[in-house]
Amino acid sequence: MNLKEMKTPIQYHLLLISLPVLVLVFFVTARTGESACIEVLFREVTASKCLTDPNKITGNTTSAEDCALQCILQNECEYFTYCKNLCYMHQSFYDEEIKDSDCNCLSYILISGNSTSWQKVFEMTVKSFKRSPVYLYWDKLPIKKVEFRVRKTRVNEDDYLLVFNGTGTDSTSWFQKDKIIVNQQNQVLRNLTFKEKDPHFRIEWGASAQQGFFEARRKPGNNEEFDIFLNIKGTKVSLEALVVSVQLK
Numbered sequence: 001m002n003l004k005e006m007k008t009p010i011q012y013h014l015l016l017i018s019l020p021v022l023v024l025v026f027f028v029t030a031r032t033g034e035s036a037c038i039e040v041l042f043r044e045v046t047a048s049k050c051l052t053d054p055n056k057i058t059g060n061t062t063s064a065e066d067c068a069l070q071c072i073l074q075n076e077c078e079y080f081t082y083c084k085n086l087c088y089m090h091q092s093f094y095d096e097e098i099k100d101s102d103c104n105c106l107s108y109i110l111i112s113g114n115s116t117s118w119q120k121v122f123e124m125t126v127k128s129f130k131r132s133p134v135y136l137y138w139d140k141l142p143i144k145k146v147e148f149r150v151r152k153t154r155v156n157e158d159d160y161l162l163v164f165n166g167t168g169t170d171s172t173s174w175f176q177k178d179k180i181i182v183n184q185q186n187q188v189l190r191n192l193t194f195k196e197k198d199p200h201f202r203i204e205w206g207a208s209a210q211q212g213f214f215e216a217r218r219k220p221g222n223n224e225e226f227d228i229f230l231n232i233k234g235t236k237v238s239l240e241a242l243v244v245s246v247q248l249k
Helices: 064-072 133-140
Strands: 011-015 021-029 035-046 049-051 057-060 077-083 086-091 100-102 106-111 119-125 129-131 143-151 160-165 180-183 189-195 200-205 213-218 226-232 235-238 241-248
Touching: 021 064, 035 064, 035 133, 049 077, 049 086, 049 106, 049 133, 064 077, 064 086, 064 106, 119 133, 119 226
Parallel strands: none
Antiparallel strands: 011 021, 021 035, 035 106, 049 100, 057 086, 077 086, 077 106, 119 129, 119 241, 143 160, 143 241, 160 180, 189 200, 200 213, 213 226, 226 235
């Protein structure tokens, strides 16, 4: 059940369970007449930075709690900043580098699912590379694990999956051999490279790069196009998408 498709909520309660987490519990009525209780979680990400976002939506508000309510009732809002009775609402993903500036305001991000669900941070397809504000404040969040998932083009093929220990990492330092805790393909990995601004991911295995490697990168030129592929002994295999997600403690 989607809150954004509801009638105006007839009642909601705010529970401050363990700061910096905001938990909103809504008692709502759908257009069908069905009633439900829905729990929505926001986690504080920073109290000193504001996103530089020309597309933000601004509303008047009296509190961070009311700002959270405005955000979840606004299409595509999954990140908000409460600042001096103003509510700045932001989309969840950006297809360009995210920037911020100094401020004295509280910012929260919507937690998908429950507190232990995977939260998507990066997504690359052949047409786009999207970023969540999570990556900008990575080192301020209690990140436990990082999931690196490559989707193959054939429906019946398993994803390529690695899981990293994310404790004490930043937005790039998690991508290291010694932090791998799940290697679903059981390959002997030789070298890992990640440059976020390009963006560029590369994983090599075997005795040399000629043995095999995975690469996801921006194509040369001015068009927003990306190449995601495996190279196995000189044979290139195109892939569908790359998704990086984090799990919080």
